[in-house]
Amino acid sequence: MKYGYFDDVNREYVIQTPKTPYPWINYLGGEDFFGLISNTAGGYCFYKDARFRRLTRYRYNNIPLDNGGRYFYIKDKEGYYSPTWMPVKKDLDRYECRHGMGYTKITGMKDHLETEILYMVPLGESIEIHRVKLKNTDRVVKEFTLFSFIEFCLWNAYDDMTNYQRTYSIGAVEIDNGTIYHKTDYRERRNHYSFYGVNHPVDGFDTDRDAFLGQFNGLHEPEAVIEGKSKNSVASGWNPIASHRIEIKLLPGEEKELIFILGYIENPVEEKWCAKGIINKKRAERLLEKYNSSDAVHHAFLALKEHWSQLLSKFIVQSHDEKLDRMVNIWNPYQCMTTFNMSRSASYFETGIGRGMGFRDSNQDLLGFVHQIPEKARERILDIAATQFEDGSAYHQYQPLTKKGNHEIGSGFNDDPLWLILAAIAYIKETGDFDILDAQVPYNCDPNNMGSLLEHLEKSFDYTLNNLGPHGLPLIGRADWNDCLNLNCFSVNPDESFQTCENQKGRRAESIFIAGMFVYIGKEFAGLYKRIGKEDLARRVLHEAEKMKDNVEKYGYDQEWFLRAYDFYGDKIGSAENEEGKIFIEPQGFCVMAGIGIDNGKAQMALDAVDKYLNTSYGLVLQHPAYSEYKLNLGEISSYPPGYKENAGIFCHNNPWIMIAETLLGRGDKAFEYYRKIAPAYLEEISEVHRLEPYVYAQMIAGKDALRHGEAKNSWLTGTAAWNYEAITKWILGVRPDYDGLIIDPCIPKDWDHINIKRIYRGVEYNISIKNPEGVSKGVKKVTVDHKEQTGNFIECLDEASVRNIEVIMG
């Protein structure tokens, strides 16, 4: 069942009912200011950091779930309703929500009054615009009252929901010329305030929640709205809100546009006040003026559209499959940009108060956005590297505001360092910016202890070598990519974290997954050394990768697939010997990606086993069979009910590793089957099963052991986005940047006969036409560049042209 449709031309998903199976959301803003907004206008916004600079409140897991946002109420003689359906939930005659690139537009029509609200963050600004268009489509005059409503968060979102002995006493506002200023704590250490204004005279306002709603009323029944008049309340402590009241009269056919601005302002300390206790509002007033006309907002909207056109112009596929096109051209890169902005911080599943930037997460996310915003990718790489320790290990997370490592979670996730190499190489291959390798980067954020980025990468590589176990395989530490496989944390206390209670100090538990990564990344690293003329180092690295490959073949392969790990006791995990958890997905992916077993059939056997044991209608489960009991020696993975999360859920992040592995075997049909099964656009028709947005990936889909197989959880902020983008663009469509040009090596379903790709790479537009006259999956028979045939499928990057036309004939 569908709840809307894709409007590919406008790059929008159009939702046609407020009653989606779960709130379907979008993100506003892409620089310093961000908003989350659902299809019924729920959500919140913040400046840079969702914990420390939260502008508006949001209650996670509320009843009903999505209750709180930027709401409007329309009140007339007949009663009142919300043009975004929530929170009043009165039926609308027409409803439509368009989630676009960085904006959301919700239309609500009732009794011939059409309301269209555009929510957006203009480029370069720290404000949300709420443009309300009201149109009387009736034949009679309409008189009604419009109320706005937002609830301020008292900045620190964690304190805001826990520290009531403080927060109930500090709330403070000013009201000036119809604009409501939120200045809680501004008198002390905060030099920032927020404001909510409108480009129209107001007939009333409220800033105290109880006054506006009434003490016992929900958001669906504000007293002020029911009575049709504001209380003009001035908040003093308790819960400050902002609500404007505007009386409106529309002649038949008349249209009116109101522009509400919700903004964040930082003042220099010396300019905080205009009089004692009165905040300096100049910066806010300037913004209110700048966007006080329809024209100004319209231009800002066009600029935002154009910005996204640019961002999305780097890779455009045109195929026979519109679902593929919309994933690759629009929604997958859009989601990748969101993971760049948010890491795992703020979504409808991540509350914005918990995790910082993950070392591993951010390096992987980078694969998905480096071609869109290479300069920011560069900055991100250097930020991440700066949290690395001198021995090559790394803080597992760091805080976005301070960019410092997070002590509470600490280090010891032994895959972390290797991801940095992968990210750095992806960046260099995209940009050709080898200079980044010479950039001086601190260790553990200590400016007195610096090393070049290249040195950081060497230390990353050596960290694995310095931490090998009894089989010469990498020690797993607290956990590798699978945070829930905790082989050194035997936890019996439910009040402690599975990851931080590391209590088995032996150096025995080994990860075949990290071994695969090491080989894969080692080969890449050797290539980099070679390219920069360090042949000796290249040989050394390659030699170590080869040694590791041998160890994997010797100790890391079961009968038909790669093992997952050795546990604390040296026993196998992910082996046919085990009763449960016989086969895991991760090592099958990365070991084959690393080329292990391709020449001797082991790789194919492993991937066939994946198909046989892990494949379901909704994607590949993480392992099989699910653990039915808690295992002290395995940790959190066995704590989940069967079919959920790492315990045999479809953990989408690792599915693309299998897709990539399949392309290395040339099995394009399999690769694409796996792609299609979890790509959201392909799931649109089963939205009642999948439940989450059909335009973005979710972290997990319930596996075959779960009661609701196919139901997704945790959409938006997941490494799934980057890796699927990697799989589809570089390995299935097969357009891969290399140090000095593009490799074109598709691996597609046999029945695809033609694909066109536009790729902008280092300033040059490559128009690539791929033809598959013989119905093969893989193999390039002929390549012409600007009508000149060349040998091989490597397109060297020469800078004399701005457009190149490439024709690729498969066969």
Next chain:
Amino acid sequence: MKYGYFDDVNREYVIQTPKTPYPWINYLGGEDFFGLISNTAGGYCFYKDARFRRLTRYRYNNIPLDNGGRYFYIKDKEGYYSPTWMPVKKDLDRYECRHGMGYTKITGMKDHLETEILYMVPLGESIEIHRVKLKNTDRVVKEFTLFSFIEFCLWNAYDDMTNYQRTYSIGAVEIDNGTIYHKTDYRERRNHYSFYGVNHPVDGFDTDRDAFLGQFNGLHEPEAVIEGKSKNSVASGWNPIASHRIEIKLLPGEEKELIFILGYIENPVEEKWCAKGIINKKRAERLLEKYNSSDAVHHAFLALKEHWSQLLSKFIVQSHDEKLDRMVNIWNPYQCMTTFNMSRSASYFETGIGRGMGFRDSNQDLLGFVHQIPEKARERILDIAATQFEDGSAYHQYQPLTKKGNHEIGSGFNDDPLWLILAAIAYIKETGDFDILDAQVPYNCDPNNMGSLLEHLEKSFDYTLNNLGPHGLPLIGRADWNDCLNLNCFSVNPDESFQTCENQKGRRAESIFIAGMFVYIGKEFAGLYKRIGKEDLARRVLHEAEKMKDNVEKYGYDQEWFLRAYDFYGDKIGSAENEEGKIFIEPQGFCVMAGIGIDNGKAQMALDAVDKYLNTSYGLVLQHPAYSEYKLNLGEISSYPPGYKENAGIFCHNNPWIMIAETLLGRGDKAFEYYRKIAPAYLEEISEVHRLEPYVYAQMIAGKDALRHGEAKNSWLTGTAAWNYEAITKWILGVRPDYDGLIIDPCIPKDWDHINIKRIYRGVEYNISIKNPEGVSKGVKKVTVDHKEQTGNFIECLDEASVRNIEVIMG
């Protein structure tokens, strides 16, 4: 304006409208299992620890505020409503809520159907009973459906509201014979489950929130209730709830009683399961059976009442003033017991996930309950002492589950150690148990490093001596009792805590408040040494106290009052020299209590200044004038808006210090004026101003600079309870335990002519009749014990009698 009345005979506060100015709550349970319940059945319950063993969910600061609890719905042909008003909010024909000692009874009548719900935790059990009495007072037969509803918290209340990527996947239940078992995480490290059952066959049930409510519905409009039928849903992940449906038919006049049990069970690991995946329910079944009859519940209720009669029998006053009597005899000791149970953890202002037990808090709380439960007071003293360091300093907080010091907050609040002496002495004076001084107690919870409690007390005393500043006054450290006076933490970063950012390492900032405490407690400590025959040590301690007294007189007195502190730069705080914060309340209280300046008029001047500058209609503000700007050298105190919290709010905790000080000057009218101004029973008539419960103290009442002067915040969990109990019983009514008997030394308003007090002390009942024929405030002229006149007002404790009659003539 009143919203109810005191029923003193039943020891209940009777609320007559659901629309109280704020949720007015009560506590259920007194041992391991606790519930918070509002007058409309909102709230939640937990086992031992409100963070780690939360049974049911509660959303703080929800909209409307108090939305979530143990709810019932009644549905008939006409519609549906809640007999506790919330959450449906349909008007009832009659409503009454009786908050009693450890139970709450809510009556709701609609259309001649009377519903009375008794909520209680029986003694010795970890269950809540919800006894629902239904009575048809109509002349026709009534047929209707009763729905129950609670929402399970997934145990860890913090994870429950932040970690949705886990919590949405783990929810699990079993339904067996009408009982709903909540077993989330039981398959792994948890050996506990909860259950919700009823002593009646059920006609349907729900365990999945969305199924019961409908995805878009609030608690006021459950789909199952609207449709009149349960969905018989089985939760798998997401949000497990428990709801029963029971069809009921009542003849005219017929009454029916249903007993719902919400319980917590811990199973030994080896008895967790009765079959694979099926929890062992024996313990729950035993409890369901034990309380399946009206008789059983009735007896449990009577036992609870009797338990409280016993607890409250230790001090009973009978005066001309019923408000005084109900405070002293019922509500103040009841609140003291709650602060014993909860410390500052779980109330409608404290979320239960934050603070542990405070070192300073718990020592002070003890003053209020030591006479009720001396054996638990003993245990508490030893627990607290065990978190002390060997140098006498102390963790500021410790965790109730582990009883270990809290590293995050750490140490350095320099008043902390001294409170331990006060608590230990109060305990010994109540019980005569000098043996406690020999109890071996660890330092910093290290069993290999022990010392006697007396040694701990010595170290507490010496800690102050070892930390003196330039004027020989105690260094303040991070803060003293006033957590918000942060003289060594110059904070400009709004994202850090004012207390933990200690960044000025000088040893200059001194506290005159700690100096006063030191003298007060030093004298007491000397008394203890003397009593146990250690005259040398007594002399040493007294000598140090005298030296400190001199230093206070020399450097700690301004022109008319005691200074508050010297700041980091050595400048005065709380001086007439200052523009704001000229006079603080705390040192006036404790220095006079210590006897400083009583002999030379300085004390009287100081208290007169308190009256002149700090006294308001609603109590004494903390300081004057309020800080109008943030002061880097003062910290959090200046961050609050004027009139709130420490910035010139009426911080009730310190008001009784002034009451006690006034009694030392013999000014009974003043002492009682201050008592009356903040004692909740006296504020009942102005509940619309005070807003919080008229039966318990709040931490703060907004001061004269605030917009809503007189409005209270943060009721229940405050040291205010213990100190007011101390002030009224020991200093105003003047019955004070000493090491070997009772001192009777009232200080009362001149127009009181007669008071009777029953005091049970060390097993003896003292019936004390105090007469004031000459209308004095202080002074005892004649004392007779069992009709024999004696010299002096000290009643020696002799153990031959079980009852003694004391007559005291003032004059």
